[in-house]
Amino acid sequence: MKKNIFSRRHIKETLIEGSLMMAATLSIFITAGIVYVLGSEAYGFFKVVSLKEFLTGTEWTPLFATRKFGILPLVAGTLLTTVIAVIVALPLGLIIAIYLSEYAPHKVREVVKPVLELLVAVPTVVYGYFALLFLTPLLQKFLPDLSGFNALSPGLIMGIMITPYVASVSEDSIKAVPMHIREGSYAMGATKLQSSFMVLIPAAFSGIAAAFIMGMSRAIGETMVVAIAAGMMPNLTANPFEPVQTLTSYIVQVSLGDAPHGTIEYKTIFAAGILLFLITLFFNIMGFWLREKIREKY
Amino acid sequence: MKNMEDIKSKIAKRKIFNNIFAIIGLLSTMVGLALLVTLFIDLAIDGTPRLSYKFFTSFPSRFPDEAGILSAWVGTCLVMLVTASAAIPIGIGAGIYLEEYARKNWFTSIIEININNLAGVPSIIYGLLALGLFVYFFNFGESILTAGLALALLILPMIIMAVREAIRAIPNSIREASYALGSTKWQTVRNHIIPYSTGGILTGIIIGLSRAIGETAPIITVGALTFIAFLPPSPVSGEFPFINFKWLLAPFTVMPIQMFSWVSRPQQGFHLNAAAAGMILLVMTLAMNAIAIYLRYKFRKKVKW
Structure with a gap:
C-alpha cells in the first residue's frame, strides 16, 4: 500500500x-x-564614543553636563558586588552540596531541597528591600563606617540568593562521581570528610567550577538588589563600604528617568547592555562546557 | 604498642572532624531557611499594619497612609494574562517538537544550545530587547502588551526545559504501543504524551509564572510608570462585543514596580507600604512555588512506569 x-x-x-x-x-x-x-x-x-574611551575611561557621567563615557566604574561596581556574593556562595554552596550528597539522610534531603528552591523564588525586589532596610542598618551597628548605600549588603544578599544554584549544580557533579571511587577511598580507611575533600572534590572539579562560574554570571546579571541597596553612584572603588553602581543598576537608573529615544543617553544603556550580555554569555558558555566535561568523564 | 595508641587517637580525631562537618553542613542548609524566615518576619512586622481592605482598593498617593495597590495588582493580573497566553502554548509546542519530532541534526542542536544560553541571559537584557523591539519597532508603546510579551520571552526557556524534562520521563514503550495500534504521531502526542506529562508541565508553568510575577528589572526598562492613578479600560463590558482589547495598549504598573517605587522614597511611611506590598508578593510567589513543588512530588509518587 x-x-x-x-x-x-x-x-x-x-x-x-x-x-x-x-x-x-x-x-x-x-x-x-x-x-x-x-x-x-x-x-x-x-x-x-570610541571603543577605547568606553573600555579604558575611568569616569562615567553620561547624565551630567560634561559627559564622560568610561565604563570602568560600572564594571568595578559589578565586580565588587559579584566578588562579595561569590565569597559567600562558593563555600556555603559547596558545603551544602557535600552535605546533601554524602551526609544527609533521605528525609532531610526531601525537606532541604524544596526550601532551597523557595529561596530562588523570592522576588529580587523583596531581597532589595531586605538588603536596604534590614541588613544595612544591622551591619551599621558593627561597622559604623558603612554608608547607607553600599556594595557590602547587596553583595551578601546576592550571595545567599545564588547559593542554592551553586549548591545544586555542585551536588549534581559530586553525585556524578561513580560509587567505586568513593568505595576505593573508604577502603583505604578515609572518613567521609576525607573522601569528600581529597577525592570527590578533585574528581568533580570541573562541575564545581561550572557551578562557581554560572553562579557568578547570575550575580553579574542581578539587577534589583543592587539597584535598591547599592546606591546609584558610579564609583571606581574596591571598598565595599561605599556606594557603587553596577552595569545593571545603571540601566535601571536611565530607564526610570526620561531619556528620549535616539539620544546618546538612551544609547548608553544598550552599550552597557551589550557588555553585560557578552560577559554573561562568556561565563555561561564556559560553565556549560565545564559541565559537559564532567558528564563525558564518567 | 604506643604506635597503636597513636593511630587510635588519630582515628578518633578524624571521626570527630567528620561529625563536626556533618553539623556544619546541616547548619549551612539552615542559613537559607533562616534568611527566608527573617525576611518574612521583617516584612510582616512592618507591613501587616498597612494591610487592609482600603490598601487593596486605593490608588497610589502622595500620602503614604492613603496609598494603595489597586492599579498595581490589576496591572499584574493583566500582564500575567498576556504572559501566560503567549508563553504557555509556545513553550509546550517547542518542548514537544524538540522531544518528539526533532531529528538529531545541526539545526536541532543549535536550538538546544540556544535555549540553554537564553536561560542564562540576565532578565534586564530581555527588558532592553523589549524596549527596542516591542516599544519602538512594533510601536506597542509602554503598554501591558509590551510588558507581558517581555516576560513571556523571559520565562519561555524555563517552560521549554520543564516540558522537555516531563516528556523525557515517559518511557518509549508507551509511544511504541500507541504506534502499534496505528496512531499517527500527533495522535500519540495528544492522547498519550501530553496527558502523561501534565504534572511536570504544570509545575514548570507555575514556577515560570511565579518568576514573571516577581520580575522587576525588564518592566522598568520597558518604561512602566510608577505612579498610575487609574485603571486600564476593562476587558469585559456590558455592550456588544462584550470583550475589547484596548487594555492591551494601556499604560500600567505592576506589584514589584509599585514596591520598588515605595522603597526608593526616603519617607518611612512609604517603606511600610513597600513592606506590605512585599509581603503580598512574597506570599503569592511562595504559595505558587509550594503548589508546584507539591504537584511534582505528588505526580512523581503516583506515576510508576
Missing part, C-alpha cells in the same frame, strides 16, 4: 509538525533579536 501524501491525515500531521517547529525556532529569533537590538543601538553609541 502506497502512502498517500495528500490524505487529510497526512496534511494535518504536517501542519501540526510545522507549527510546533515554528514554536521551537522562535527561540533562535529571540537570540537574534537580542543581538540585533543591542548591536544596532550600541553601534550608534560607538559612532560617537
Whole structure:
C-alpha cells in the first residue's frame, strides 16, 4: 500500500509538525533579536564614543553636563558586588552540596531541597528591600563606617540568593562521581570528610567550577538588589563600604528617568547592555562546557 | 604498642572532624531557611499594619497612609494574562517538537544550545530587547502588551526545559504501543504524551509564572510608570462585543514596580507600604512555588512506569 501524501491525515500531521517547529525556532529569533537590538543601538553609541574611551575611561557621567563615557566604574561596581556574593556562595554552596550528597539522610534531603528552591523564588525586589532596610542598618551597628548605600549588603544578599544554584549544580557533579571511587577511598580507611575533600572534590572539579562560574554570571546579571541597596553612584572603588553602581543598576537608573529615544543617553544603556550580555554569555558558555566535561568523564 | 595508641587517637580525631562537618553542613542548609524566615518576619512586622481592605482598593498617593495597590495588582493580573497566553502554548509546542519530532541534526542542536544560553541571559537584557523591539519597532508603546510579551520571552526557556524534562520521563514503550495500534504521531502526542506529562508541565508553568510575577528589572526598562492613578479600560463590558482589547495598549504598573517605587522614597511611611506590598508578593510567589513543588512530588509518587 502506497502512502498517500495528500490524505487529510497526512496534511494535518504536517501542519501540526510545522507549527510546533515554528514554536521551537522562535527561540533562535529571540537570540537574534537580542543581538540585533543591542548591536544596532550600541553601534550608534560607538559612532560617537570610541571603543577605547568606553573600555579604558575611568569616569562615567553620561547624565551630567560634561559627559564622560568610561565604563570602568560600572564594571568595578559589578565586580565588587559579584566578588562579595561569590565569597559567600562558593563555600556555603559547596558545603551544602557535600552535605546533601554524602551526609544527609533521605528525609532531610526531601525537606532541604524544596526550601532551597523557595529561596530562588523570592522576588529580587523583596531581597532589595531586605538588603536596604534590614541588613544595612544591622551591619551599621558593627561597622559604623558603612554608608547607607553600599556594595557590602547587596553583595551578601546576592550571595545567599545564588547559593542554592551553586549548591545544586555542585551536588549534581559530586553525585556524578561513580560509587567505586568513593568505595576505593573508604577502603583505604578515609572518613567521609576525607573522601569528600581529597577525592570527590578533585574528581568533580570541573562541575564545581561550572557551578562557581554560572553562579557568578547570575550575580553579574542581578539587577534589583543592587539597584535598591547599592546606591546609584558610579564609583571606581574596591571598598565595599561605599556606594557603587553596577552595569545593571545603571540601566535601571536611565530607564526610570526620561531619556528620549535616539539620544546618546538612551544609547548608553544598550552599550552597557551589550557588555553585560557578552560577559554573561562568556561565563555561561564556559560553565556549560565545564559541565559537559564532567558528564563525558564518567 | 604506643604506635597503636597513636593511630587510635588519630582515628578518633578524624571521626570527630567528620561529625563536626556533618553539623556544619546541616547548619549551612539552615542559613537559607533562616534568611527566608527573617525576611518574612521583617516584612510582616512592618507591613501587616498597612494591610487592609482600603490598601487593596486605593490608588497610589502622595500620602503614604492613603496609598494603595489597586492599579498595581490589576496591572499584574493583566500582564500575567498576556504572559501566560503567549508563553504557555509556545513553550509546550517547542518542548514537544524538540522531544518528539526533532531529528538529531545541526539545526536541532543549535536550538538546544540556544535555549540553554537564553536561560542564562540576565532578565534586564530581555527588558532592553523589549524596549527596542516591542516599544519602538512594533510601536506597542509602554503598554501591558509590551510588558507581558517581555516576560513571556523571559520565562519561555524555563517552560521549554520543564516540558522537555516531563516528556523525557515517559518511557518509549508507551509511544511504541500507541504506534502499534496505528496512531499517527500527533495522535500519540495528544492522547498519550501530553496527558502523561501534565504534572511536570504544570509545575514548570507555575514556577515560570511565579518568576514573571516577581520580575522587576525588564518592566522598568520597558518604561512602566510608577505612579498610575487609574485603571486600564476593562476587558469585559456590558455592550456588544462584550470583550475589547484596548487594555492591551494601556499604560500600567505592576506589584514589584509599585514596591520598588515605595522603597526608593526616603519617607518611612512609604517603606511600610513597600513592606506590605512585599509581603503580598512574597506570599503569592511562595504559595505558587509550594503548589508546584507539591504537584511534582505528588505526580512523581503516583506515576510508576
